[in-house]
Amino acid sequence: MNLTGLTIDSARSAIAERKTSATALAESFFAKIASDDPKIGAYLMLSQERALAKAAAIDRVAEKGEPLPPLAGVPVGIKDVLVTKGLRTTAGSKILGNYVPPYDSMAVVRLEAAGAVVLGKLNCDEFAMGSSNENSAFHPVHNPRDLTRVPGGSSGGSAAAVAADMAVATLGSDTGGSIRQPASFCGVVGLKPTYGRVSRYGLIAFASSLDHVGCFSKTVKDTAIMLRTIAGRDPMDSTSADVPVPDYAAEIDRPIQGLKVGIAKEYFGEGLESETRGAIEAAIQKLASLGCDIVDVSLPHTKYAIPAYYLVATAEASSNLARFDGVRYGFRAKGGGSLSEMYRRTRDQGFGSEVKRRIMLGTYALSAGYYDAYYLKAQRVRTLLTRDFEEAFKKVDVIVGPTSPTPAFKLGEKVDDPLAMYLADIYTVTANLAGIPGISIPVGANQDRLPVGMQIFGKHFAEGMILRVANAYEKAA
Amino acid sequence: MKVTEKEVSHVADLANLELSAEERNRMVRDLNSILGYVESLNELDTSEVAPMAQVSDRYGVDESKEGSERFAYASRDDVREGLRKSFPRDVALANAPDTDGTFFEVPKVIER
Numbered sequence: 001m002n003l004t005g006l007t008i009d010s011a012r013s014a015i016a017e018r019k020t021s022a023t024a025l026a027e028s029f030f031a032k033i034a035s036d037d038p039k040i041g042a043y044l045m046l047s048q049e050r051a052l053a054k055a056a057a058i059d060r061v062a063e064k065g066e067p068l069p070p071l072a073g074v075p076v077g078i079k080d081v082l083v084t085k086g087l088r089t090t091a092g093s094k095i096l097g098n099y100v101p102p103y104d105s106m107a108v109v110r111l112e113a114a115g116a117v118v119l120g121k122l123n124c125d126e127f128a129m130g131s132s133n134e135n136s137a138f139h140p141v142h143n144p145r146d147l148t149r150v151p152g153g154s155s156g157g158s159a160a161a162v163a164a165d166m167a168v169a170t171l172g173s174d175t176g177g178s179i180r181q182p183a184s185f186c187g188v189v190g191l192k193p194t195y196g197r198v199s200r201y202g203l204i205a206f207a208s209s210l211d212h213v214g215c216f217s218k219t220v221k222d223t224a225i226m227l228r229t230i231a232g233r234d235p236m237d238s239t240s241a242d243v244p245v246p247d248y249a250a251e252i253d254r255p256i257q258g259l260k261v262g263i264a265k266e267y268f269g270e271g272l273e274s275e276t277r278g279a280i281e282a283a284i285q286k287l288a289s290l291g292c293d294i295v296d297v298s299l300p301h302t303k304y305a306i307p308a309y310y311l312v313a314t315a316e317a318s319s320n321l322a323r324f325d326g327v328r329y330g331f332r333a334k335g336g337g338s339l340s341e342m343y344r345r346t347r348d349q350g351f352g353s354e355v356k357r358r359i360m361l362g363t364y365a366l367s368a369g370y371y372d373a374y375y376l377k378a379q380r381v382r383t384l385l386t387r388d389f390e391e392a393f394k395k396v397d398v399i400v401g402p403t404s405p406t407p408a409f410k411l412g413e414k415v416d417d418p419l420a421m422y423l424a425d426i427y428t429v430t431a432n433l434a435g436i437p438g439i440s441i442p443v444g445a446n447q448d449r450l451p452v453g454m455q456i457f458g459k460h461f462a463e464g465m466i467l468r469v470a471n472a473y474e475k476a477a
Numbered sequence: 478m479k480v481t482e483k484e485v486s487h488v489a490d491l492a493n494l495e496l497s498a499e500e501r502n503r504m505v506r507d508l509n510s511i512l513g514y515v516e517s518l519n520e521l522d523t524s525e526v527a528p529m530a531q532v533s534d535r536y537g538v539d540e541s542k543e544g545s546e547r548f549a550y551a552s553r554d555d556v557r558e559g560l561r562k563s564f565p566r567d568v569a570l571a572n573a574p575d576t577d578g579t580f581f582e583v584p585k586v587i588e589r
Contacts, residue, residue, distance in 0.1 A: 380526040
């Protein structure tokens with residue numbers, strides 16, 4: 001049995017049927033990481049002790065023949081923006097290089113309560129700011145499908161770990177596409193749920209009104225199981241929604257005949273690379289052949305999404321990142337001087353260039369004289385972008401399109417051009433502004449064997465619907 | 478050029494950043510490039526459009542209720558050590574770069 005190739009379901013049943021043990025499973029993943037991760041760079045930190053203790057506890061339950069929880073013994077990895085008690089958490093930043101959190105984020109609590117085994121913390125762009133994982137303060141991540149290319153970002157380590165069999169499933173965060181775009185680049189399934197579906201408690205904040213916790217896995221069914229585990233109201237996050245959590249995995253096999261699938265022309269315009277377009281059009285044909293009605297819809301404000309997004313996101317970031325001042329936690333710059341000089345030196349030395357750029361842009365957009373013209377304007381456009389989806393969803397059940405305009409690009413290709421990098425998020429940011437759920441699933445590859453991802457959007461709290469369409473495609477492909 | 482070097486210095490001040498001369502130059506260039514791009518938002522007449530600060534104003538709450546009632550689920554009893562028991566002092570100080578065991582220590586703030 002190829003232990004590192006297992007899905008959640010197959011791993012759990014292999015343990016339940018005593019074909020393997022949670023301990024053997026964890027050990028085989030650590031061996032795989034030791035042999036393959038040096039060339040990929042997905043992990044920033046491993047948690048052998050915590051993982052093996054958890055695995056041993058699962059094995060004791062299995063030996064007694066008692067019922068196993070839904071993720072019993074399933075090895076998972078956690079993006080390093082989610083805090084883990086006693087396990088260093090850096091957010092990919094030098095400023096948190098030695099931070100050891102005193103508590104666990106809610107998504108991690110829920111995964112472990114369901115039996116999951118946490119293998120370690122996954123690399124990402126600093127404070128989740130980036131689309132290529134090259135903004136990690138520690139080292140970049142290489143795409144397992146082609147080591148000369150980026151894995152996408154910001155959750156590049158989370159996507160690469162699943163693609164390279166170094167975790168069965170992983171947690172990520174998505175503020176403007178940071179789960180869906182790397183899922184598409186690495187050829188795995190990545191889900192950003194509805195805003196409020198999953199608690200943000202313990203997620204190191206980037207832009208609070210846009211930040212979402214979500215997951216990566218090899219199959220749609222595994223994503224359904226992961227979502228059910230981490231979703232639900234949490235009193236520690238007042239924006240987490242008090243909406244019942246369905247058994248998503250039980251819903252995904254329902255037929256999709258007659259569902260209305262929307263295609264927005266704005267997602268097929270200039271800038272969409274031709275092979276990517278071809279792969280997406282073929283996938284849409286597949287959905288049609290499965291009995292879906294393909295319906296044209298319009299999302300007329302799409303071209304304003306990136307400008308609105310980068311103003312809202314950086315404004316919120318400039319406020320959220322004010323807490324990193326070298327006093328209560330994290331790095332403090334050496335040298336004498338006043339308190340204010342200490343703050344400045346600490347932040348100058350602790351933050352990387354993209355983070356500083358975004359803090360500057362956000363501070364500018366919020367500053368006296370510019371607030372109305374930039375920040376408030378962007379919030380008004382956010383309303384228009386959200387209305388676009390509301391109108392479209394009056395006509396259709398889901399909307400599909402490309403996740404990214406191109407497949408994975410080369411390492412170094414866009415590092416010197418922030419605007420070009422931002423445009424990699426052109427199809428993903430609107431879902432964050434509107435708070436609707438989106439999933440990226442693999443739909444084949446281009447001539448260079450680079451994966452292409454198709455994105456499926458749904459109405460608020462309609463994760464069951466997008467998972468159902470994704471699952472039907474996956475089964476048929 | 479919308480943003481001058483002087484403005485970059487002012488904004489860096491507001492953001493508690495110092496920035497090297499090289500970083501400042503680069504920041505002038507990058508901010509102008511990005512702000513030039515976001516200029517397109519002005520093509521839209523938004524005078525009648527309300528700003529949207531967050532998603533949960535509209536979704537995931539009981540829509541039959543109004544105002545603060547809608548978010549009633551998010552409130553908790555105002556009791557001491559209710560939901561959030563605070564960390565013991567040693568845990569709260571454990572990650573600090575400098576403490577005296579009781580307080581966080583910082584460079585002197587008040588000159589006398």
